[in-house]
Amino acid sequence: GNSVTQMEGPVTLSEEAFLTINCTYTATGYPSLFWYVQYPGEGLQLLLKATKADDKGSNKGFEATYRKETTSFHLEKGSVQVSDSAVYFCALRTFYGQNFVFGPGTRLSVLP
Amino acid sequence: NAGVMQNPRHLVRRRGQEARLRCSPMKGHSHVYWYRQLPEEGLKFMVYLQKENIIDESGMPKERFSAEFPKEGPSILRIQQVVRGDSAAYFCASSPRNFTEAFFGQGTRLTVV
Numbered sequence: 001g002n003s004v005t006q007m008e009g010p011v012t013l014s015e016e017a018f019l020t021i022n023c024t025y026t027a028t029g030y031p032s033l034f035w036y037v038q039y040p041g042e043g044l045q046l047l048l049k050a051t052k053a054d055d056k057g058s059n060k061g062f063e064a065t066y067r068k069e070t071t072s073f074h075l076e077k078g079s080v081q082v083s084d085s086a087v088y089f090c091a092l093r094t095f096y097g098q099n100f101v102f103g104p105g106t107r108l109s110v111l112p
Numbered sequence: 113n114a115g116v117m118q119n120p121r122h123l124v125r126r127r128g129q130e131a132r133l134r135c136s137p138m139k140g141h142s143h144v145y146w147y148r149q150l151p152e153e154g155l156k157f158m159v160y161l162q163k164e165n166i167i168d169e170s171g172m173p174k175e176r177f178s179a180e181f182p183k184e185g186p187s188i189l190r191i192q193q194v195v196r197g198d199s200a201a202y203f204c205a206s207s208p209r210n211f212t213e214a215f216f217g218q219g220t221r222l223t224v225v
Contacts, residue, residue: 032212032213034213036216042218042219043116043118043203043216043217043218043219044155044203044205044216045216046213046214046215049213089154089155093214098160098167098168099145099157099160099168100145100157100205100214101157102147102154102155102157103154104153104154105153105154105155
């Protein structure tokens with residue numbers, strides 16, 4: 001079946017540090033890949049996406065590259081801010097499955 | 113274009129009562145998904161619906177839970193005879209067609225007392 005694995009949290013960083021949150025997946029077919037972010041007390045917001053191999057999604061300084069050979073979609077940001085503190089979810093969707101499959105989420109805390 | 117609207121935002125029910133959670137998808141979206149999130153946990157898929165059809169309900173408990181997405185009106189997630197373990201945040205998402213991103217509502221936080 002389809003599944004998404006993310007690095008365990010919580011991740012605690014100082015402001016302006018470099019961020020990497022690892023995400024790997026198992027899927028039938030060729031999935032689209034997504035990163036969603038959830039701020040406290042809110043729903044999930046789409047952060048970025050990639051629909052085919054070698055695509056790079058980017059938004060608000062965050063980036064992730066669809067790596068088919070390693071079945072990965074790691075999230076990176078060069079310099080985090082306190083306002084980036086949130087829970088980050090990696091997700092995939094395949095045409096055949098049609099449903100979205102989410103990873104367990106990684107909580108990020110950025111300290112001033 | 114309004115986003116995905118869920119109501120109520122907060123719902124308190126006594127054990128044994130019924131809970132009805134509503135989700136109005138974004139305009140033009142015909143696909144609706146329901147997820148449950150327990151405190152400090154990830155999202156657990158419940159059900160995927162298109163207008164008047166249940167596409168995938170593999171994540172829905174077999175008893176007490178039901179969902180619908182009628183031709184007109186919002187999608188409804190119904191939980192009968194609620195128990196304390198049903199306390200969670202329930203999120204609805206919608207998308208316009210296959211293979212695109214989903215947009216989430218703010219969620220309904222159900223508390224069973």
